[in-house]
Amino acid sequence: MISAENPLPAVARDATSDAPPFELFHFGFSICSHKVRAVLSELGLEFGSNQFAGPTKYENYTPEYVRLRLQSDVAKTSKFVSGFSGASSVDDDGFDPLVVPTLVDNQAGKVLADSKLICLYLVNTYGGGHDLLPDDLKDRILQEMDVVDQTPHVALLYGADPEGDTRPTDIQSRMPGIHQIKFESIKGHMSSVQGDANLMAAYKAKLEKEKNAEAFVVDGTAMQDATQLAERLIADLETTLQASTGTWLFDDRFTLADLVWGVSLLRLDYLGKSQFWDGDTPRPNVKAYYQRLAARPCLINAIVDWPGSRKRLQTS
Template identity: 35%
Template sequence: MTIDLETAVANARAQLSTPTELIGRPTGAKARFELFHAPNSICSQKVRAVLAHHEMAYVSNSMSIVAGDTYLPDYVRLRMLACDLEGLPLASLHTGSTAVATGGCDPAVVPTLVDWSAGKVVIDSKRICIYLDDLSDRPLKLRPDDLAQEIDKELDLVDSLPNYQMLVGGTPDSHRYGASPRAGTGVNFAMNKVARCDRYLADFPDDETLQRGYHAKRAKELSAAEQLFSPQAMLAAYERAEAACDLLEQTLARRGAGWLFGSELSMADLFWAIELLRMKNLGADKFWADGLRPHVADYIRRSEEAGAIRSAVLDWPGAIH
């Protein structure tokens, strides 16, 4: 652990209006992990679910996406530290996916995990979840070695789904797909992010790190406003999400088990459950309603009873709205 990391985390923490909170019971004098996250962030929910499943204690730094907390300069500096140390290119084009593997490193999103024992920052929800699972001393892993490749295929599929577009874009056919509560706000939502970047670029003209971070983020959100929310793009997004649900239906029917990989919950189940709950919250449960995809409907009902899902999403204040 370096003083640079301590300072970076302390500065990022100090800029938030919400106090830190200890979640769980640490085994030592203090919690090993510290998490910067947002209640309604689908990527944050995945990480909270893994932490809950493994009963890992952590210091919680709750952030507001609407208020622009993820754009605060000291938080962006913390993210940039991780992007640069891992040699990850900055994301400057919005693909609609949240995955670092396909989009690059975003300096203004959540979640961000700090492992104080290792003295490092871990970013990207999939990377964080696998990192935590590998560290768990519980006998049953969420991503056991013999199933890792198959589970990773499911994680990548879920990570590629267009939940950003579905959250704020216009529903292409409300009768067929339901109507998102925020439908049609996509362009304005993205352009508000562009404006935030412009303000910080003007405020920190001589800060090379922030200039790189905000320029990349600005380009990414501008591309989102220009490309992701047209009627054609939204129709393609919903069709892609429905095709994924159809594939899940076939997989569940073929395997005939309680979960995707047998009787035990896996990381793939956590990722899928959180994605499906987001769809349900947006009104896109028409993908499986009225007997259309009965195995998916049963899978969601079962997922809603899982302790990690309840703790990280359903019972977490502000996660579902």
């Protein structure tokens, strides 16, 4: 069980016999999982870590997990995803029934999906003593969360920048053919759930999305647009930080907006995109902001030191 006293699992995939208040189903490397783990850490909430083996095993494609995820309110009220924008916003792209994270609140008997909604739920329900979403800043914080959700992190992970591939060499070598592995896994599970209309709809939507993603990440124009969009959003962040009189986005008040921006900047740095703030067009406010965020304990626990989060771990 993950707690303030035990912030990291002993191994990448850690079973527990305890009965924690929350069960988190996640990947070590997933940026959406990073957001939820960081909020849990910032709030000091204990949770059971159910960490799936990442690519190419795709344990999150199993019918058992998809059934769990479909119990969430957002699954029942949102259209399924089909297209691919390069980002991972449920509001813009639709609900992906096969991704992580999913959180089970054992105390409330609720299943929650979509990292943005999970983060907001945790802060609103269990955030006593932590002012991550103050009323007077709520609208502005939500706007910043939407910007982070619209950042094409997924495209920049799976596809190369046409002007030079800055991703880690391990990532570069693993991405060719990865969508074919996804297709095979999805189709294999589809063959086992032919009589379940809900699961079939979920798998068909995911298959359509991944076909679109496969085409997107090898399209030079699409990838150039994604890279330029990500840098424009960093330029906008520089402007926002210039207006702040303190350490964080909103002066000296650390909020949920700062937390999710920290997750985003860590991922962009990992993908070799620190040039957005430390390259030919320096953005000193973003650079200093990133350095402060990278030292935040919740981000260290949830990302920097979390097994499998920034380096590929051997899992079995």
